Amino acid sequence: EAGVAQSPRYKIIEKRQSVAFWCNPISGHATLYWYQQILGQGPKLLIQFQNNGVVDDSQLPKDRFSAERLKGVDSTLKIQPAKLEDSAVYLCASSRQPSGNTIYFGEGSWLTVV
Amino acid sequence: DQQVKQNSPSLSVQEGRISILNCDYTNSMFDYFLWYKKYPAEGPTFLISISSIKDKNEDGRFTVFLNKSAKHLSLHIVPSQPGDSAVYFCAARGGNTGKLIFGQGTTLQVKP
Numbered sequence: 001e002a003g004v005a006q007s008p009r010y011k012i013i014e015k016r017q018s019v020a021f022w023c024n025p026i027s028g029h030a031t032l033y034w035y036q037q038i039l040g041q042g043p044k045l046l047i048q049f050q051n052n053g054v055v056d057d058s059q060l061p062k063d064r065f066s067a068e069r070l071k072g073v074d075s076t077l078k079i080q081p082a083k084l085e086d087s088a089v090y091l092c093a094s095s096r097q098p099s100g101n102t103i104y105f106g107e108g109s110w111l112t113v114v
Numbered sequence: 115d116q117q118v119k120q121n122s123p124s125l126s127v128q129e130g131r132i133s134i135l136n137c138d139y140t141n142s143m144f145d146y147f148l149w150y151k152k153y154p155a156e157g158p159t160f161l162i163s164i165s166s167i168k169d170k171n172e173d174g175r176f177t178v179f180l181n182k183s184a185k186h187l188s189l190h191i192v193p194s195q196p197g198d199s200a201v202y203f204c205a206a207r208g209g210n211t212g213k214l215i216f217g218q219g220t221t222l223q224v225k226p
Contacts, residue, residue, distance in 0.1 A: 004157070031212060042118070042203050042216030043158070055211050091157055098212045101146060105157035 002026065004106035006092050012112045018080035021109040025073070025094030031055075033103065034067055034077050035091040043091055049075065050098055082113045117141050118206050120217035128225055133191040135220050137204030140185065146207040148214065149178060149189050151200045158203055162189070194224045 005024040013019050025032050030051050035043035046065065048056040051072040060067070064083070069075040079086055089108040119138045127133045137147075145166045150158035164171040164178045164187070171178050177190045191198055204217040 040218065042120075042205075042218050043214075044216070045213055048211060048213060056213055093157075095212055099207075101163055101207075102148070102160045103212065103214060105150075105159070107155070107157045 004092055004094055004104055006106040006109050008109060009107065010110045012114060013082055015084055015113050016081040018078065019082060019111060021077045021090050023075045023077070023092030023106060025092070026104055029094035029096050030072070031095045031098050032069055032075050033093040034075070035093060037089045037091055037108070039088070046077070055098065084113050087111055087113045118204055118215050118217040120204055120220050122220050123218070124221040124223070126223045126225065127194050129196055130193045133194045133198065133222055133224065135189040135202050135222065137187050137217050138185060139206050141206070141208060142185065144206040144208055147178070147180060147187050148205045148207070150203040150205060152203060152219070153200050196224050196226050198222060199224050
């Protein structure tokens, strides 16, 4: 079974530029999550989708971050404009159901804002 | 307000000895606790979990203990192996959305 796929793996941009990250969850997993992990901290949930609907986006900075999952499979996370403090690893994860006991993570997309 | 805390940023143990990683939480409504392991440049991978209705769960060399009255859980690795060297995250599940709240992580180094 293929794991959660993410791209790009690494991205360096200047502040005020935009960036987009793509995620393909494990086949059959209806729930998709985007987490932000800043160096030295644990992952923090940005947004959770159930199929193509948003379940939780309470910690998503909506003035600059957006995410979509139009067909209930792939998802895109966008940051525009980027700030220095957005430098982090963006982890996509998926689970078979919202209350799944385990969530499977991708390898992450590393963003550096200079 | 950090609901899940791992107060030890790092831990170093000798190969073959026991590694004990600790985690404290503040929200008594958490119903499930998980440990994830993370190698550099990789995403976290699930290691072991425990329901809030249990106090112990064992899987091979890994055992998780839950003390609800103290709002504390710990991960025991016996015997520790050099391949166990990684960052370990404690996570707690709040409610039925599956949202996980993570601790800051503890870096474990197992010396040969």
